[in-house]
Amino acid sequence: MLKLTRSRRTARICTAVLALSLTLPASVFASEPPAALSRSTALSTFQAPIINYEAPASVSLPALTTGPQDAKEVESFLDALFAKADVKAKAGAIAVNIVRDGKVLASKGYGVTDTESNTPVDHEQTAFRIASVSKVFTAAAIMQLVDQGKISLQDNIEKYLDGYKVQSTFDKPVTIEMLLTHTTGFEVRDPSGDNFLFDPSQTPTALKDAIFANFPPVVREPGTSYMYDNFASELQGYIVQQVSGEKFSEYVEKHIFKPLGMDSSSFSMTDKLAERLATAYDPAGNAIPVYRLSPSDLPEGSMISTAGDMARFMNAFLTGGKAPTGEVILSPAALKGMSTYHSSIHSQWPDTTYGFEAPFVPGKTNGQHVVVKGGDILGFSSLVWLLPDQKTGVFITYNTNQNLRDDLYTAFMDHYYSGKKDTFGEADYKPQAASELAKFEGLYADLRSETILSSIALSAEGILTIENGLTGQHKLTQVDDLLFVDDTGAPLAFQANAQGNITYLKYANPVSYAAKMPASEGFPDIPSDHPYAKPIHNLQSLGLLTDDSSKPFEPLKSVTRGEFIHALAVELSLPPSTNPAAFSDIEDSPYKGDIQGALELGVITGTNKGTFEPDRSISREESAVIIARILQLSGHQASESKVKLAPGTAQWAESAVKTVIDMKLHGPEVTVKNGVTDFNSKAAMNKQELAALMFALLLPSS
Template identity: 55%
Template sequence: MNQNKTRTRRTYGLLAALLALSLAGETGVQAQTQPAANTSAAASQSAIPGGAVAGAYANGPRDAGEVEAFLDAFFARDAVKQRAGAVAVSVVQDGKTLVSKGYGIVDQASQSPVDADRTVFRIASVSKVFTAVAALQLVEQGKIALKDNIEPYLDGYKITNPFGKPVTIEHLLTHTTGFEAREPSDASYVTDPSLKPVSLKESIFEVFPPVVREPGTSYMYDNFASRLLGYIVQQASGQPFGSYVQQHIFEPLGMTSSSFALTKELADRMAVSYDPANDALPLYDLSPREWPEGSMLSTASDMALFMRVFLNGGRTADGKTILSPESVKAMSTYRVSIHPAMPDMTYGFESPVEPAKAIGERVISKGGDILGFSSLLWLLPDRRTGVFVTYNANDDLRSELFAAFMDHYYADRQTTFKQEGFKPQSKAALARFEGLYSDLRVKFLTRVEAAGDGSLTVSDITGSHSLKQASKLLFVDELGNPLAFKQAVDGRITDLKYLNLFSYAAKLPEVRRSFPDIAADHPYAPYISALQSLGLLQDDPTKSFEPQQFVTRGAFIHAFNAIWGIQPSSHPSSFTDIDGSPYRGDVQAALESGLVSGTSNGLFEPNRPIRREEAAVISFRLLAGNGIRVPNASVPLAPGTSEWAVEAVSSVVSWKLHGPETVESKGTTDYGSKRALNKQEMAALLFAMLLPSE
């Protein structure tokens, strides 16, 4: 296997997961932190014919020529062109397609223009909408029911579920299963046509997660849940998943350029994506070939057909019923909300990519990211209006288009996050919100502190934000972004949802039972206790932790991968000395991620204690390589760090990813680079990686 190609796949997949998969799980931090004027109103005004002001078309898009002019101006900007070379977009309103148009070129070699009717894109997690449609069709037929326990559809498999509440079809549809997070592994992307993809069934039962939260109590964007829903569609219908969707959705709608499987005909028409070095990404297939959660290919014109029928109550122009009006309503109504002003999911759709830019309109949306492609579908059911955009880049351009579109057509509407008439609580009253919150999908931490002026200071990977209280459990930051808290029946604050709109973050509980050899005043107790709260320590709390025990290279990779959700690789071993190791899959996955390179003679040495500088380099590669932290080699180091590790060690010190073992003296920092890393130091490093950057 080409390790560089593998590394590209894994690096993007991991980055997407860390940022909640942008919209495959899914809004980019970049878009959230940009001033609105840079991406919305200014863009809209330049796009309006005759120099009209934003909001001049406050009743929504009506005239096809005007909509096309708006889109032409938006996609003509150099800043947009540089971010996506091939774009297709469609806009529908009141049963008609106003615009279905392509921008840019299909590939740099042929220079062929994008054709909205013919150019195919991977639409990634927008696929989930069609999986939901398929499931609701079967509900209408009486073959499944929303409240069904899913276990009878699992061929005798028993779910690990310590709660007295089963996982249901409805939980799969709303991503409230309580499953531990599972993401597709690197092995899911196939560039070698000789490799046989696994079956949908194999892919599910190989990694079936346990239930770790009571079903129905928390929202976490869940690719596995959607894949499992597709498998249940297959089980209940008696047809392969892709065949069912083709026969019962695509064909009746006339979506002739859509499929959940990559066919040769569609591959020949697919836009080409490019890596940061401007090299074309290789054509890849998937394993399994059909992902109910994200393998769909389509065109902008095909998606316009779907939007028109959905907004018409599920009925085509010639009278065919794809979905009943009741099911369409169910897919258009939020079933889960952390706060009335901050909804989570319908059956298949999610909250707007930028809630503040919904401007009081009822919006349902679904976006997606897969290697080389990003998409977004959003609908305004009350206006019978829909927009779909797709392009050949992993970029949050779609959020800019959403903001510009909403500002242009609905700017006279009011935000739902007003603070008028609410008296903010005192600092003492706000203390109940304080603490660390861990994202349910990835483990990034958000710190909440009560400020003296009745506001909250919230710190996360995007920086520090000041939020004013708008209602009892709702706060709004300086850019208009909302933060909502969830309160238990007994008044405890249990979760929050903020810039990651696709997962709650759970408040970390206090650890009431620590290790016998870790006293409360132990210098590493905060790190060890925090990892224990996160469920990231496999050590038995009734036994000694042995904080000064050295950590092997294999054990470090295992712990590191668990923190970041990197699944073990099923590919053959690239190192000759790991096949007998319990960490074989972890080490192979780390290699494919570009996190490790091994030693000479094809060895990894999994049983050798890992040196501190080696651990620093692995951490640096993940954080800097995925743009989570900015490299900083300005910290002067005491002698003793290998030349190849200087930038990483200096950056790790500047990021404060260490415990009290790292000391500064006479203007230099002694990291102890050549020393073996021990368990307490590993706990400090791993936990500090999850903290908000200072």
């Protein structure tokens, strides 16, 4: 069988499978839903959203090039946009505001707070979970302490950890600044289903306990790579608590919310805010119960607020950091730190400020300096973006997890700042020779989700191409030494170390770099021209195979049913079950937990005799049915297939086999002759075929 190793570095639950059906992921972290909710409601949590920037139908208003100025015109712009049927369909409760130079040009609510009472959304009264927009306020709290001289950006974080020593093999500390720029090198730590409390009797975990129960090791050299980092923001909140001597939520309440008059904002779910919270709905239209979070004041994403309160913060931020009383909330230095990019893979493609990020798809700033922060949590999405040079800010929040914010961002930027389009590279740049471009070739794995892959190859004609699990295959054109654009105009930037070796790239996932993986050691019986060399060698490079490289791989050896389930469980992080075995014949199987877990997920059903037959070779059609169920579990909707199958596939497997063929989840063993596809359905799956399937799940279209 394929010997596989589990990795703790990513939460991979169905991420690879989701990549097959999404152009761009909402996030690379999926939270586990409560038992009462469908898995289709397992949405991104505390994660920076990836914005597709698909413009809505044009708004028939005169174009302005100097930014929003007239309140009536701004209100007309918003009303026209949110009156569109395709936009209205994306959320039932929306609150939005636009500010400029200390004035609120528009602050409005659209829709109703819930479908039962039909109470209109009030921009001052209706509360929303703003998810990762919370991180802006956590960073602001850190910057206040920096202003006061109680913290230095260059401090080793261990100074504030009560003697705890960070696990690291690097002779370089993690600093406060690295927490702010998400360049810590930490192993991924994200909130999970355990952070959602639907039962009022459950007691939230204390912030300190949560921090030290889940403290990640440093797995990359600190300061050298960007990876959106929930734990870094959580740790910022704990450090605020340590330094100030005040509970984190109370500190923010006292030193930010109260001075600014943000009376409807809190990091904890108070009874009053719960009463005013807009009702969120799952994709089926069912109300999502009100939930609390654990810890109750989670620095990376538990904040609840209103559009009115966010307008107060944006205006203070954009006009000198002062509260209405004249109290300085943030110094000029702090404001500059939060408005200036400090991490960039390329000067034309920045990563983060202290608290904000670059727009998620570059090339949509229309020549303006823009900083953004977005967030998703179960049932709610938000986005804030600021144009500091224009003293202008926009905030939107709503009660679904759709791309409504994309519509507003695109319409706003094109309507008010349409005078200049972004470009990449130098106009007269001369691309390097093929011998120089060869250094970019290789396999790259996303730091947040290693199942999001990019494969860079150099063609015989000297052209670089990329295969990416999210965007497919594209040609690359070099526009600077380490900067390329693909054939759709999207940028791809590389990073090199001091020795000139390529270490990272940034492409389809704007909130994380992808690391260049080491070359495969190979196997004696898998030469480079073997028809299955690519998937086998790449899986080995990714660390998903632990077969001894000095021994034959035995590519034609058949795979048992138990081995197949184990392979998928490892690759997709399908959780093993600790429940008693439901099948009578898996008690002694080394894959008992994986098989039981697959049963509980609905991936397998077993035989009509109550057995699973884990040691029997799995047929190719059986494997297809299991893959089709996983795809369905991930939310993939199969379209009507035009595949004509050769005789030999059982009727119960035909639909699944066609789905696997349509999605190219196979290797060269599948052949087509005279328009008829032979899947060889009754044959036992072997190791090389399983390797092809596994790699295709990671890198669709390969």
